[in-house]
Amino acid sequence: xxxxxxxxxxxxxxxxxxxxxxxxxxxxxxxxxxxxxxxxxxxxxxxxxxxxxxxxxxxxxxxxxxxxxxxxxxxxxxxxxxxxxxxxxxxxxxx
Amino acid sequence: xxxxxxxxxxxxxxxxxxxxxxxxxxxxxxxxxxxxxxxxxxxxxxxxxxxxxxxxxxxxxxxxxxxxxxxxxxxxxxxxxxxxxxxxxxxxxxxxxxxxxxxxxxxxxxxxxxxxxxxxxxxxxxxxxxxxxxxxxxxxxxxxxxxxxxxxxxxxxxxxxxxxxxxxxxxxxxxxxxxxxxxxxxxxxxxxxxxxxxxxxxxxxxxxxxxxxxxxxxxxxxxxxxxxxxxxxxxxxxxxxxxxxxxxxxxxxxxxxxxxxxxxxxxxxxxxxxxxxxxxxxxxxxxxxxxxxxxxxxxxxxxxxxxxxxxxxxxxxxxxxxxxxxxxxxxxxxxxxxxxxxxxxxxxxxxxxxxxxxxxxxxxxxxxxxxxxxxxxxxxxxxxxxxxxxxxxxxxxxxxxxxxxxxxxxxxxxxxxxxxxxxxxxxxxxxxxxxxxxxxxxxxxxxxxxxxxxxxxxxxxxxxxxxxxxxxxxxxxx
Numbered sequence: 001x002x003x004x005x006x007x008x009x010x011x012x013x014x015x016x017x018x019x020x021x022x023x024x025x026x027x028x029x030x031x032x033x034x035x036x037x038x039x040x041x042x043x044x045x046x047x048x049x050x051x052x053x054x055x056x057x058x059x060x061x062x063x064x065x066x067x068x069x070x071x072x073x074x075x076x077x078x079x080x081x082x083x084x085x086x087x088x089x090x091x092x093x094x095x
Numbered sequence: 096x097x098x099x100x101x102x103x104x105x106x107x108x109x110x111x112x113x114x115x116x117x118x119x120x121x122x123x124x125x126x127x128x129x130x131x132x133x134x135x136x137x138x139x140x141x142x143x144x145x146x147x148x149x150x151x152x153x154x155x156x157x158x159x160x161x162x163x164x165x166x167x168x169x170x171x172x173x174x175x176x177x178x179x180x181x182x183x184x185x186x187x188x189x190x191x192x193x194x195x196x197x198x199x200x201x202x203x204x205x206x207x208x209x210x211x212x213x214x215x216x217x218x219x220x221x222x223x224x225x226x227x228x229x230x231x232x233x234x235x236x237x238x239x240x241x242x243x244x245x246x247x248x249x250x251x252x253x254x255x256x257x258x259x260x261x262x263x264x265x266x267x268x269x270x271x272x273x274x275x276x277x278x279x280x281x282x283x284x285x286x287x288x289x290x291x292x293x294x295x296x297x298x299x300x301x302x303x304x305x306x307x308x309x310x311x312x313x314x315x316x317x318x319x320x321x322x323x324x325x326x327x328x329x330x331x332x333x334x335x336x337x338x339x340x341x342x343x344x345x346x347x348x349x350x351x352x353x354x355x356x357x358x359x360x361x362x363x364x365x366x367x368x369x370x371x372x373x374x375x376x377x378x379x380x381x382x383x384x385x386x387x388x389x390x391x392x393x394x395x396x397x398x399x400x401x402x403x404x405x406x407x408x409x410x411x412x413x414x415x416x417x418x419x420x421x422x423x424x425x426x427x428x429x430x431x432x433x434x435x436x437x438x439x440x441x442x443x444x445x446x447x448x449x450x451x452x453x454x455x456x457x458x459x460x461x462x463x464x465x466x467x468x469x470x471x472x473x474x475x476x477x478x479x480x481x482x483x484x485x486x487x488x489x490x491x492x493x494x495x496x497x498x499x500x501x502x503x504x505x506x507x508x509x510x511x512x513x514x515x516x517x518x519x520x521x522x523x524x525x526x527x528x529x530x531x532x533x534x535x536x537x538x539x540x541x542x543x544x545x546x547x548x549x550x551x552x553x554x555x556x557x558x559x560x561x562x563x564x565x566x567x568x569x570x571x572x573x
Contacts, residue, residue: 014365016178059378065112065150068119070134076240077130079138087129087237090180093229 002032098296098334100327101304102256103216104265108248108279109223109287110154115244116222117145117188117374122245125285129239137222137244139184144373147172151246152377153387154278155195155220158248161276161394164199164218168379172220172371180238181225189249191368194219195377201272203265204396213265217251248278254293254304259323266290266316268396275395275420283315290319294326296334306340310354313347322347325354398423406430406437415445422449425459428466433473443473447490455494463497464490471500480504482511485557511560515567518551518559522567525550536572544568 008028012019019027073086082089115122118136136143159166173191199215223245228237256262270288273281281288295307310326313319322345330340345354393401395417402413416426422444429440448469452459472489475481481489481504492503504510525547526533536543544565551564 014176014367058375060147060375062149062152063114063119063146065114065148066119067114067121070118070120070132071138073128073130073133076133076138084235084237085129087228087239088180090236090238092231092234092236 003028003035096334097299098331099299099301100257100259101254101295101297101307102258102262102323103252103254103293103307104256104262105249105251105291105293106266106269107223107289108158108250108273108281110151110246110248111277111279111287112148112150112154112246114148114150116148116151116220116246117244120244124241127241129237129241132241133243137183138240145188145371147374147377148246151220152195152379154246155248156379156384156387157276157391158250158273158278159196159199159218160388160391161272162196162199162201162215162218162250164196164215166196166379166384167193168381168384169193170195170220170377170379172374172377173368174371175221175366175368177366179224179227180236181227181240181243183225183240183243187222187224188371188374189221189368190219193376201265201268202396203261203268205261205264211255211257211261211264213255214253215250216253217249219249221247221249223247254295259320259327262292262323263316263320266319270316271395271418276392286314289314292319292323292326294323294330295340296327296330306342308340308343308345310345310347311357314349318347318349321352322354325352329354392420395420395423408437408441412438412441412445415449416441419458421458421460422452425466429469432467432470434470435473435477439473440470443469447487451490451494462494464493468493468500475500475504480510482557482561484552485509485511488557509556509558511558515563518555518563519567521551521554521559522547522564522571525554526571533572547572 005024005028008019008024008031011031012024012027077083077086077088080088110122112122114120115132115137118134120132120134120137121127122132124132136145156166170190171193172188174186175189175191176186178185194217196218199218201213201215203211203213205211223242225238225240225243228239230236252265256265266283266288270281270283273279273288279287283289290313292310292313293307294310295305297303297305308326308330310322313322326345333340344357346357347353348355399413399417402408402416403410406413408416417423425448426440426444429444430437433440448459448462448464451464452462455462469490472481472486472493475489476483476486489500489503489509492498492507493500496503498506529547529550532543532546536547547568548561548564551559552561
């Protein structure tokens, strides 16, 4: 069940990846092989196996609702390629 | 053709926890500078792990119970993947196929006395994204990440709402409920309660659903009502002209009071939901659930009905006295302490106490005038110990001093003077001091009686029995 080229392009777009034509062809083959493998698993009869919603049997560790100081603006903004008014600055949207 | 309006509402409710959903950053940043309540977890830095805030689960369970939903003993978090600058991780942690609760409904009373049952299709926990401010004129967009990771409940109704007014009523009741059960401040203008509306029309009597449009960015109940009203008009015009409705996303523009078409959004399949690998399932034991619900209150609409049925209160009174929980609890305590006519307590509360609350900006639970003291003051009037005016003054004095009404009446000598001779002496004094008014009254200006009585009240610091004073005046002025 090979993926179409359009499907590869769509997935690349969702992941914000720009692919060359050569890459599109290569990834189409690789992704299709992964899907083929899953398709093989799907052939197994699982009617006697209860559905599994998660991989771990244990339960979530919970945290009390108590505030603690975090990074602070100066530290965080070291990650900003550009900044203004103590905020991250990015190009505007024109509609 | 006659059309039926079909509306579903998608709400996002900001829970009023101290901290964010998956990290210990402060959740409320309304008074803080941008990008100050942030940490490696909510900023999605490499190697960090989210840890669920137990209060978020608790508040979610309370809300789900109040919405008559089935709280699930096991629920899971999932990743909703999309790229947007206000979402540093590149995905939002949400719940998808195994949410905290399933089903649910709210019975919303309508102005005509009918009730609309609004079903709940989706109720789950998720994290909020940051705030983006677009400023094309300055050639920039600014991002404040403080809101990233603030806990939300997303709640989606079925297509059960049939008019713009019904939508507004649902939101009004939801806001009342959220504050009542203490899970959210629910201030729409501050974004604690956000609402998107899905609107479509169909021929009356039809059961299918036509193409809907989605209205976004409406941040007050009035705006929801107006925006839906305008969209109903537009869709009606389109159908009447033989056009089709397209599945647009519309943005409400508060300034121009109009709807604008927004750019199209990724479809659901494109979010590529999958189980959040960094979080284990949430297990809600029966024990924990009963702990959470141990203090679960009587809900406002139930109490409203009880006030009407059990106390015989008019619907108007019941509505006001259940608008807010602390006022409602106050009323019930005062009724119990008073033990007499419930309507009398309602009148004192709605006329005098509520005015004091409005003036002081306090809630009923915060003023020094306890329900017990209010009941005591009404009893003092009933027994003729003080007159109504003195009683109104007493309310203020109790609030100001925190002392009991009986104590104030005693220490300030406020008890009503009904002693004829004491009042007679003052009446005579007033007449002696005002020969002109006495002559005017005798020549027919009987309207002066009020002034005469007022003079006596003034001299006796409002403690005189006004009725007695009037009788004595009438006798002496004959």
